Amino acid sequence: MTNQAAYPLATAPNFRDLGGHATSDGGRVRTGVAFRSDALDRLDAADVRTLGELGVRQVIDLRTAFERESRPDALPEGIDHTVLDLQGDHSTGADLVQVLSDPGRAEAVFGDGGATRFMHEVSRTLVTAEDACAGYAEMVRRIAAGAGATVVHCSAGKDRTGWAAALVLGILGVPRETISADYLASNERLSRLQGTMRAACERSGIDPAVIEPMTECRLAYLDEAYGEVERTYGSFDAYVHDGLGLEEPTVEALRGRMLA
Incomplete structure (x- = not known):
């Protein structure tokens, strides 16, 4: 039987609360x-009613234009829908579909470890790309200033949203091992994504194992992002303040809203 508390939205299986985690100094995330x-x-x-009952007042959509246009959000009336495209509003989603429809190209791009290399590149780009930094900074500002609850999402809720969660929890002082566990918790919620990708592979005659690294959360991907933080900015705090350009009043406002 599905745990309704763990899976509050039946039609969005990777929806979950960022709160409840303990911080390093003994606090707790609201x-x-x-x-x-x-x-x-x-x-x-x-599930639309549930969003309203949860007090959601804003949704932050991290997807590309292609993703938003092909799969627009279904939201209650009155919710503020904010687009923060981390990838420069280009057609990454469309490109992936096109690659998977061509077995030869898919093998060339994702075969021989290419899918894993692609995921590591994604992890680095989310930390350093100008659009990603601007988007994540605005996300933090909006959560900090929000009058109600905020939902942050992408398509699968594992990569772009995974780093969004790591960023927020890191600012709040949640230990890295807890953040890693939250990141990996997506794996038990990705059956829909994995089924969709397997079906796409079957239609094109592609071995699903070729793209398996793209359908999972692996600790190595999160570690790659943290490594990029260290290589580029020197520390997580420097990433927050210098890379994202977040000022201390914003950081304190986020902590004030989200720490019990």
Whole structure:
């Protein structure tokens, strides 16, 4: 039987609260303030009502233009829908679909470890790319200033949203091992994504094992992002203040809203 508390949205299986985690100094992250999720395009009427009951007032959409146009969010009326495209509003989603429809190209791009290399590149780009830094900074500002609860999401809720969660929890002082566990918790919620990708591979005659690294959260991907933080900025605090350009009043406002 599905645990309704763990899976509050039946039609968005990777939706979950960012709260409840203990911080290094003995505090705790408040529940009901910020949520992370996969795409919200398939929400049924019951889940739309649940978003309202949870006090959600803003949704931050990290997807590309292609993803948003092909799968627009289904939201309650009155919710502020903010687009923060971390990838420069280009057609990454469309490109992936095109690659998977061509077995030869898919093998060339993702075979022989290419899918794993691609995921490591994604992890680095989310830390250093100008669009990603601007988007994540604005996300933090909006959560810090929000009048109600905020949902942050991408398509699967594992990579772009995974780093979004790591960023917020890191600012709040949640230990890295806890952040890693939260990141890996997506793996038990990705069956829909994995089924979709397997089906795409079957249609094109591609071995699903070729793209398996792209359908999972692996600690190596998160570690790659943290490594990029250290290589580029020297420390997580420098990333927050210099890389993202977040000022201390914003950081303190986030902590004030989200720490019990």
